[in-house]
Each structure stands twice: as C-alpha cells, then as structure tokens.
Amino acid sequence: MSISANGKSLNTMTVPSQQLPVSYTPDVVVVGGGPTGIAAAMAAARNGADTLLIEQRGYLGGMGTAALVPAFCPYTDGEKPVIRGIGLDLLERMKQEAGADFLNRYKDRLDWVPIDVETLKRVYDDAVLASGAKLLFHTFADQVLLDGDRIQGLVISNKTGRSVVQAKLYIDATGDADLAALAGVPFQVGGEESELQPGTMCYVVTGADKSRFDRFIQETGQGGQLEKTIVEAQQNGDLPDGRKRISGIAWISDTVAGFNFGHIFGIDGSKAEDLTRAAVEGRRLIETQIRFLRKYVPGFENAHLVHSGDQIGIRETRRIAGDYTLVVDDFLSMRTFEDDIARNSYFIDIHLANATSTMTIKHLPKGQSHGVPYRCMLPQGKSNLIVAGRSVSSDRPVQGSLRVMPNCFAMGQAAGTAAAMLSVTGGGFRDIPIRELQSKLIEQGAWLGERPGQADGGVTVAAGHVTYDEENE
Known part of the structure; x- marks a missing residue:
C-alpha cells in the first residue's frame, strides 16, 4: 500500500496494535523543557498539582541551552521589567550562581544578559525539582490518544520503552506545537508562501x-x-x-x-x-x-x-489556531485585554527569509507594552490542552515579537497556574475563572500592567545592552 505525502508516493506498513503500560498519572503533564515548560511545570507544582515535565534532551532550557542562544532578550520595556515572576527569578539565580565576576558584570542588567549555559542547566534542574515537579528526560511524546475534544493520554517513547501518560490536563510547551499538531489542532506555518525565518547555529x-x-x-x-x-x-x-x-x-x-x-x-x-x-x-x-x-x-x-549548538536555533514553525489570534494591530495599538496573562514589549523581529531579503523591525515606544490574552493559548477543538510559548495563536509579525525566552517564561507561568487551578476544580482550560487566575499570577510575582492592586514594586533596572545587537534573535 502507498500514500501521498508532500507530493511523494510512500510505501506504508501496518503496525500491530499494542497494549501499553500506563507509566505516569499526574494531574498535569508538560511536554517540552524550554523556558515555557520550565515555568509551566514550576507554576503547576507550586500551586499544588502533581506535575510531570517531559523533555527530549538530558537537560532543560530549550534554545538557550540546546541551541546556545548567547543572551536573554530584554525583560524590560526600557524603563521597568515587564517580565517578572518565575522568569525574572531564574535570570537572577543564574547571575548569582555564575560566579563573582559574572555577577559583578551583570548584576544590574535585565536586558541582553549573556547565558552561562552550564550554570543555567543546573539552575533549571534545581528550580524545577524544588517546585515539586517531576522530570523525565530523554523522552518523546509521539502519539496523542483522543476522546472527543479531550486528550485521554500521551504515548511516550524512551530507552525504557513505550508507555502511556494519563493526566487531567496537558500543556504543550514544545515551541513547535508538536502536541497540538498530533492532536489535530489546525495551525499555520510561516508567511503567505510558507517561508520561515532562518535558523542560526550559535x-x-x-x-x-x-x-x-x-x-x-x-x-x-x-x-x-x-x-x-x-x-x-x-x-x-x-x-x-x-x-x-x-x-x-x-x-x-x-x-x-x-x-x-x-x-x-x-x-x-x-x-x-x-x-x-x-x-x-x-x-x-x-x-x-x-x-x-x-x-x-x-x-x-x-x-x-x-x-x-546541539541543534540549530529555530525562530518559528507552527502557530496554532486559537480562540483569539493576536494580530499586529494589537501590538501597534498596545492593546490591553480583559484576559491578559502577560505583557510584551519586545519588538517585532522577523529575520530575512533568504540572503537578499531584509528584516522587519518595529519597536514600541519606551515604557510601553501590549497584553497577551489567555485565549491565544487555547487551541481550537481541544478542551484539556493549552499551548504556550512561541506557537500561540498570533499572526506572523506578532510571532516575531512573542517568540523570545522572557515572554515564554510568562506564558508558561500562566498556563501552569491555570492547570493547577483546574486540577482541583475540574473542567477544561476554557473553564478557568480569569479574574482568579490573574490574581494568582500577580500574587506570585507576574506583572499584568497598571492594574488595581499591582504596583511597580520599586524595581530599578539597567536596560543597557551587553555587546549584543538589539535586533538579533
């Protein structure tokens, strides 16, 4: 038998059905151990959920460790940090543990702080485990088991063999929306002609x-x-x-x-x-x-x-179809949403698709940001799955802004907090009481803009640039 894929005719084989053991039954499973998944797992576990974080490599960090992206993008809008909570705490931990010389250089910086990769790997390990989340390295999720609009389980593969993880709630933190794609969620790739930003081997x-x-x-x-x-x-x-x-x-x-x-x-x-x-x-x-x-x-x-890098650095792949699609006008108008779960001030940064084209750059005014609505993380057609990170529902220009690591921390913290709340109350991700979620995020250090009960907290910032181009990642 043969099928057609990408214009090619491929031979096929029938794989016998298997009875697989159920290896884990957490409340929340997070797939992908980059900044999104790290923050999601920590937030879920800190808020009381039995949480499992699955990562394909033997360490955490995503593009910052696997692809050696040299520095963190800005945490600030040029005046104050807009990314706080778990993400800001982890940045400060890396600075503290990278040694006296490193700390002396960068203790007052929040923008373009270089990444000490081996220190950061250890910081991530310790922080995730201290939160109470469990880690499972060297593991892929290669199949999604569906029951209507719900995910019933994930088939995982590793050296131990194949098994099933059954959870109440699932967080796709893969960066490429791998879990969502396996579950049949519609998505877009790249530009109008499917062109993608280039990769970089750092x-x-x-x-x-x-x-x-x-x-x-x-x-x-x-x-x-x-x-x-x-x-x-x-x-x-x-x-x-x-x-x-x-x-x-x-x-x-x-x-x-x-x-x-x-x-x-x-x-x-x-x-x-x-x-x-x-x-x-x-x-x-x-x-x-x-x-x-x-x-x-x-x-x-x-x-x-x-x-x-263990792999080339990737800037974009899939963008899911979600309940709300964040578009460039939302960015330019610095829109605030009733269901904001983060703020973003990073510029629109779309790299050239070939050697002769140009980059698209668009900055917001200093001190300004736009909201990131919870709904852009909700994939169409699935109730107990949330997608956080660079593959959320947005148009391509906004993806060129949202995709960087500080933003991924913020979105991951929101997804993990929501999952922990729902693991107690039941229901899917659309059942979250948004005001309660926002209140919990603020209590746990996130910044959602100038809202009642949230002050700047007196944070001072040196928003200077390490020898590093601000039009970069």
Whole structure:
C-alpha cells in the first residue's frame, strides 16, 4: 500500500496494535523543557498539582541551552521589567550562581544578559525539582490518544520503552506545537508562501581578548556588530553573502564569548530532515566564521571553538489556531485585554527569509507594552490542552515579537497556574475563572500592567545592552 505525502508516493506498513503500560498519572503533564515548560511545570507544582515535565534532551532550557542562544532578550520595556515572576527569578539565580565576576558584570542588567549555559542547566534542574515537579528526560511524546475534544493520554517513547501518560490536563510547551499538531489542532506555518525565518547555529569560543576587541571597536567606530569588517570579508570571499552584521556577541568572561552570527535558510524546525541539513551546514558555517574572526577581528586571533549548538536555533514553525489570534494591530495599538496573562514589549523581529531579503523591525515606544490574552493559548477543538510559548495563536509579525525566552517564561507561568487551578476544580482550560487566575499570577510575582492592586514594586533596572545587537534573535 502507498500514500501521498508532500507530493511523494510512500510505501506504508501496518503496525500491530499494542497494549501499553500506563507509566505516569499526574494531574498535569508538560511536554517540552524550554523556558515555557520550565515555568509551566514550576507554576503547576507550586500551586499544588502533581506535575510531570517531559523533555527530549538530558537537560532543560530549550534554545538557550540546546541551541546556545548567547543572551536573554530584554525583560524590560526600557524603563521597568515587564517580565517578572518565575522568569525574572531564574535570570537572577543564574547571575548569582555564575560566579563573582559574572555577577559583578551583570548584576544590574535585565536586558541582553549573556547565558552561562552550564550554570543555567543546573539552575533549571534545581528550580524545577524544588517546585515539586517531576522530570523525565530523554523522552518523546509521539502519539496523542483522543476522546472527543479531550486528550485521554500521551504515548511516550524512551530507552525504557513505550508507555502511556494519563493526566487531567496537558500543556504543550514544545515551541513547535508538536502536541497540538498530533492532536489535530489546525495551525499555520510561516508567511503567505510558507517561508520561515532562518535558523542560526550559535556557538561559544574561548581564547578571546575582550580588551583588545573593545579597542578595535572604539578605533573603527563600527559598533559591536562589525558591519564594516563583515562587508570587507564578504567582498574578499572570506564570508558568504547574507546579513552584514553579527547578531550578537555575548561576553561570558574576558576570554569566553557566545556568538549569534549568520543564518541557515529554508529550515523547517518541525522536520527532522531539515534539522539534519541545518546541523551539517551550521557546523561548516561556524568553521568559516572562526577563520574570519581570527583573520579580521583583533581580540580573536587565538579564538578556539569549544561548543556549538546541539541543534540549530529555530525562530518559528507552527502557530496554532486559537480562540483569539493576536494580530499586529494589537501590538501597534498596545492593546490591553480583559484576559491578559502577560505583557510584551519586545519588538517585532522577523529575520530575512533568504540572503537578499531584509528584516522587519518595529519597536514600541519606551515604557510601553501590549497584553497577551489567555485565549491565544487555547487551541481550537481541544478542551484539556493549552499551548504556550512561541506557537500561540498570533499572526506572523506578532510571532516575531512573542517568540523570545522572557515572554515564554510568562506564558508558561500562566498556563501552569491555570492547570493547577483546574486540577482541583475540574473542567477544561476554557473553564478557568480569569479574574482568579490573574490574581494568582500577580500574587506570585507576574506583572499584568497598571492594574488595581499591582504596583511597580520599586524595581530599578539597567536596560543597557551587553555587546549584543538589539535586533538579533
């Protein structure tokens, strides 16, 4: 027998039915251990729910650890932090545990703080376990068992074998809406022609000399993005055509720096074949970039590559069809919704789809933000599933703003809190009493704008930029 898929005829086989053991029966299961899933699991467990967090790798952190994104995007609107609660607490924990030198450099920063990857992995482990949530690493959810509009269970696969997880409530924190797609939720991918933002293979080098690099930047007057130097190298054939700036250099110490540099085009992060090609091409591009740094950039003559991403960094894949679709006019008008569960001030940041196109950038005024409504996390046709993170229901421009890690923490905290509440009262995610949810979020440190009972709390902020381009991730 054969079927047609992506225009190709494929042979098929019938897989025998199986009787699978039920391995876990939590109140809440979270799939995906990036910032969204971390915050969701912590919030659910802290609010009393028996919670299981499933992650495909052997550590937490998503793009910040697996893909080595060098720095956290802004937590502030330029005046005050808009991302607080669990996300802000975890940022501060990383700074505290990364050592005295790191803390001294970045203790007053909330925007573009470099990521110390190995410290952050440990911080995430400790925080999730301290919340009372259970962890299950090296595990995929590969099948959703449905009963009408409800998820009845997930089939998981790992070294132990295949089994079923049965929960009351399910949180899709995969970033790619994998769980929602398996459950048949409709979604959109990319732009009008299904074009997607490119991926970036990030990496970390040692052997650098920050003081020498800083002098070079000062002498050439070109800023940390090295535009003049990159154009020269492209003209000489030492770098490929494409973006004419480094997206970001994040200095972890005076000799260690993380790079977000260059693009791999035509990658769909929801396809293993594309991720495979991106891994091979990404490592080749890093080799080219290291040669460029040694030849053209003072301070990097002795740069040595110590770590490349376990996978390429992915900026967008699926966007679910939800109860409300957040659109660009909501962003530009800085709209507030009755069911806000977070605020967002990060700019619209859509990277070029090919080497000759341009980026789309749109900033909100300093000190301003827009609301993120609870309804954009509710997938059409499913009652006990919520989707949080970069794959929520939005148009493409807004996805280019919502997709960054601080926002994912905020959405995850809301999803986990809602799940914990419903694990006690029963019902699906549409049954949440929104005012009660908002009150709990505020009590637990989240910021939902200037609302009765929520003050700024006297938080001060240094919103400066580490040597890192604000038009970057």
